[in-house]
Amino acid sequence: MIEKTLVLVKPDGVERGLVGEIISRFERRGIKIIGIKMVRVNKELAMKHYTEDITKRRGEHVRKRLMDFIVNNHVIAICLEGVDAVENVRKIVGETEPRAALPGTIRGDYSHISYKYADNKKIVVPNLVHASANKEEAEKEISLWFSQEELFSYKSVHDKHVI
Numbered sequence: 782m783i784e785k786t787l788v789l790v791k792p793d794g795v796e797r798g799l800v801g802e803i804i805s806r807f808e809r810r811g812i813k814i815i816g817i818k819m820v821r822v823n824k825e826l827a828m829k830h831y832t833e834d835i836t837k838r839r840g841e842h843v844r845k846r847l848m849d850f851i852v853n854n855h856v857i858a859i860c861l862e863g864v865d866a867v868e869n870v871r872k873i874v875g876e877t878e879p880r881a882a883l884p885g886t887i888r889g890d891y892s893h894i895s896y897k898y899a900d901n902k903k904i905v906v907p908n909l910v911h912a913s914a915n916k917e918e919a920e921k922e923i924s925l926w927f928s929q930e931e932l933f934s935y936k937s938v939h940d941k942h943v944i
């Protein structure tokens with residue numbers, strides 16, 4: 782099934798100059814960019830993106846650290862489209878904990894720290910990218926980050942040769 786998903790290059794990826802490198806990983810798989818922009822994140826947007834669900838799964842301290850990390854900082858928001866895009870993109874991104882992320886994935890190639898190290902330092906694990914976890918989350922996140930006018934439909938060569 783053709784799906785859409787949301788990717789954010791988080792502030793560590795932007796500040797490390799890895800935006801092009803990260804985007805090319807999706808492009809070379811034939812996944813299509815249908816929306817892209819830089820956003821300075823305000824508190825309201827951050828709270829809507831990192832919801833109570835994060836508190837339930839990871840604890841309030843992680844949500845607070847995510848806020849400190851992302852609010853008043855810059856991210857690149859990208860809407861991607863492709864066959865089973867949610868699953869494919871999460872695979873390209875790799876495991877949440879950089880220490881566990883396999884080489885060949887974005888997180889496994891550009892980060893390495895552990896939860897333990899981050900917790901000792903009281904920081905969020907800087908893992909470069911956010912990618913929607915499932916189809917339902919993808920739909921919610923895409924409508925949070927993009928208006929209808931910012932999303933595009935076009936034919937790429939991948940429609941002929943890759944899909």
Ligand code: ADP
Nearest residue numbers: 839843877896899900904905906907908911914
């Ligand atoms: P993912 O981004 O892989 O979907 P989550 O939604 O569970 O993972 O967590 C959101 C983000 O919170 C992670 O990408 C990571 O940056 C950060 N994070 C999660 N757990 C921890 C932790 N125990 N310590 C520090 N940061 C964490």
